[in-house]
Each structure stands twice: as structure tokens, then as C-alpha cells.
Amino acid sequence: MLRVRGAGASGFWASCEGRAIGLNGGMSVKEILLHPDALLKKKCAPVDGVTPEVQALARDMLETMYDAPGVGLAAPQVGVLQRIFVMDCTMKEEEPEPLVLINPTLVWTSDEKNVYNEGCLSLPEMYEDVERPASAVMQFLDIDGAQQEREFDELWATCAQHELDHLNGKLFIDYLSGLKRTMITKKMMKVKKERARE
Numbered sequence: 192m193l194r195v196r197g198a199g200a201s202g203f204w205a206s207c208e209g210r211a212i213g214l215n216g217g218m219s220v221k222e223i224l225l226h227p228d229a230l231l232k233k234k235c236a237p238v239d240g241v242t243p244e245v246q247a248l249a250r251d252m253l254e255t256m257y258d259a260p261g262v263g264l265a266a267p268q269v270g271v272l273q274r275i276f277v278m279d280c281t282m283k284e285e286e287p288e289p290l291v292l293i294n295p296t297l298v299w300t301s302d303e304k305n306v307y308n309e310g311c312l313s314l315p316e317m318y319e320d321v322e323r324p325a326s327a328v329m330q331f332l333d334i335d336g337a338q339q340e341r342e343f344d345e346l347w348a349t350c351a352q353h354e355l356d357h358l359n360g361k362l363f364i365d366y367l368s369g370l371k372r373t374m375i376t377k378k379m380m381k382v383k384k385e386r387a388r389e
């Protein structure tokens with residue numbers, strides 16, 4: 192979940208609000224785990240075959256992402272330790288482009304870097320600048336189990352790398368100084384306490 196540096200704080204959060212993506216089947220919005228949570232620190236296992244269960248999980252994850260709203264969501268964020276993430280970095284006025292990436296691998300990154308003011312659905316309202324390669328190529332299985340290779344640029348590249356990190360138990364705050372990370376974690380512990388009381 193990201194927003195562009197310098198854009199309004201609600202830019203990307205708002206961009207996918209209220210969009211229907213027209214996927215078939217009974218989808219459901221899942222609860223998103225908040226940092227700190229042990230499940231967000233775990234390395235996820237490869238998906239062993241794109242079964243109907245995996246497809247249902249992917250649809251639920253898309254539904255959960257659009258509902259949040261966010262531009263990316265990884266399986267561990269809904270408590271599933273499998274290598275799968277979903278994303279859609281299109282703007283509100285564009286046609287939605289829901290992407291499902293199963294067992295994604297990073298096969299190339301550009302030397303050129305980009306800085307985005309990143310956020311994460313597991314760390315609501317926390318934003319920090321993170322530098323990553325400006326472009327990235329990933330290989331993955333799509334929701335039909337077909338092998339795909341895609342080059343991502345700009346926000347898509349940042350989002351894809353952010354989500355891939357989730358599958359390895361890494362959060363965007365792990366790129367920050369220890370001091371900043373501790374501050375954000377303390378704030379999040381307060382947020383979680385308040386939510387638990389609601």
C-alpha cells in the first residue's frame with residue numbers, strides 16, 4: 192500500500208475506493224493484521240499448485256485490498272503464510288487491473304532508483320520515504336496457474352517489491368533507521384490497543 196511522494200495524503204487510498212472489479216464467486220473481505228504481529232515477520236511457503244482454494248484466497252485478497260482501499264496486499268497480511276500477493280496500481284479514472292502474483296520471483300531490477308513515500312495496510316497512517324529500484328521484472332503464476340513475466344515501473348515497481356518483501360517477512364519500516372522503526376512500532380502498539388478496546 193503506497194502513495195506517491197508529494198501527493199495528497201489520501202491520493203492512493205482514495206484512488207481505488209468504491210471500485211467494483213467484477214470477479215466471479217462469493218468473495219469476502221478478510222481482516223488485515225496490524226504490525227506488530229508475529230505472522231508479518233515470517234517467511235512464506237511456496238504455493239503448491241493453483242487450486243480452487245488458492246484462487247478463492249486470491250479473490251478474497253483482491254476484495255480486501257479494494258475495500259481497504261489499498262494498491263497491494265500480501266497473503267501474510269490476512270494471516271496466510273503462502274507466497275501470493277495481489278495489486279492494482281491503476282488510478283481511479285482508469286480501468287481496474289487486478290493482478291494476482293503466485294510464487295513471484297524477482298528476476299531483474301534497474302540500477303535507477305526511485306523514492307516513494309510508502310505506506311502499508313498493516314501500518315495504517317504511517318508513511319515514510321523508501322528508495323527501491325525504479326523498475327523490476329518478476330516471474331509468477333497468475334490466478335489461472337499460467338507462468339507470467341512482467342516488467343513493472345514507477346508505482347507498480349515499488350508496490351511489487353513492497354509486496355514481495357511481505358512474503359519474506361519484511362516490512363517497509365525495515366528500511367528505516369532503528370529509531371524511526373521503534374517510534375512507528377510504539378505508535379502501532381497504541382493503535383492496536385485502542386482498536387482492541389473498541
Ligand SMILES: [Zn+2]
Pocket residue numbers: 192310311312313353354357
Ligand atoms: Zn504492506
